[in-house]
Amino acid sequence: MRIISWNINSLRLRLPLLGDLVTLAQPEIICLQETKVPDHLFPEAEIKALGYNYIAYKGMKSYNGVCILSKHPFKLSPLTKDWCGKEDCRHLAVQFEFLNHPVTLHNFYVPAGGDEPDPAINPKFQHKLDFIKEASQWFKHNLDSYTIMVGDLNIAPLEHDVWNHKQLLKIVSHTPIETQNLNQWLETGFIDAMREIIPEQEKLYTWWSYRNKDWEKSNRGRRLDHLWITPNLRPALKTIKVYKEVRNWPKPSDHVPILIEFNKTPHT
């Protein structure tokens, strides 16, 4: 079972790239963030033409937006909700059968938080902290036994999730308050699947700013996108892959797709 998570930064603009990604990665399920398309304009026919007949989307004009595209049937999970009292299209949850269990899949787009890492003067940073706090509390009581959680969490928690740990400690996405709060969310019952496979001492990025002249040469990346699983899915975990080459495709997103693959017949 191959699942992709990707902050696509406009679904309509990058539909051709999504097609290329399907060819390259052959995912059975795709979770996208920052679709930037309101529901009445969602390109459903084009997505179905790519082979994904089961679709859930929650979008709005200009900002945010998430969707889940699948080759296998699923139902929308009742765990889908709004956060911080805002209807800003940052979360979808679905449920499907896998390994003879109902598996819940969450797709999140966490607020970026603006530039100034001080909640007293930056309401966007306050929103980000509130969002993570609320999610941490909520998952204490609403974590299904078999759960996969993916998305753009806009936080790079570990030293080697950023190109320069010391320099980024004061930069939004890598401040201690963010990484502490994200760890509390993780500790509600998840495993960081990417770091299960790729050692913590190894640099690992999923995002490179548009503002670098040569992103590959300067390599000032961050791991903002994540793949979390509950421990009972750990025996089935097969592969993690970061599709770094997609950052060099024409008109790329600043995030690259990440893949999690499970064995379909685990010996648990």
Added chain:
DNA sequence: ATGGTAGGACCCCTA
């Protein structure tokens, strides 16, 4: 220390 780029809608916001 600064400013750099991109997407979408609207004369600027968000990332």
